Amino acid sequence: MTLLEVLYEMVHGKQQAKSIDQIVEDAYGVDPETEKPRKSKWSLYKELDPSYPGAKFAAADLLPLMRACGDIAPLRYIAAQMGYVLVPMTCAPDGRNLDHECLQALQAMARFVESIQLERTPYEDDIRLLELANKEGQDCIVRKRDRQEAEKAGRAGQ
Secondary structure (H helix, E strand, O other): OOHHHHHHHHHHOOOOOOOHHHHHHHHHOEEOOOOEEOOOHHHHHHHHOOOOOOOOOOHHHHHHHHHHHOOOHHHHHHHHHOOOOOOOOOOOOOOOOHHHHHHHHHHHHHHHHHHHHHOOOOHHHHHHHHHHHHHHHHHHHHHHHHHHHHHHHHHHOO
16 A cells, blocks of 8 residues: 555545545635635546556645544555554543553554454554554553552642
8 A cells, every 4th residue: 555545535534524525625725815725636637546647645645634634544554664563642541440450551562463363454453553552651651650640749739
């Protein structure tokens, strides 16, 4: 799969709930004088069509398009091609407590390892499973930090 194919799937794939008109408007804005999108949907179609010989997509358009689509698949693709995985910068624990977070992390890592061992899944799926396991591990660290800070605050208040 090429980056252009990933972009095409992001915009036109089954997972996309927005219309192409809404994506173009959200990504490129509307000209206040003409009240028309700053880029036509046909231009976007041509730029993202992998079968179009002269298809070129501007790098400056990547971030606005990913934001408009609510999808970071192209970023994941680029990271994987360069030998990297993505790690989210925000971490909001979703478990009930530290023990629950540790269980979630263990289960997420088990799913990742199982996927790797099966060798039937595309490596992009393995990357997503690793990112999820990493996020669960980060949740454990946040819970542990919060617990230790609460203990310090309790001792300081005595």
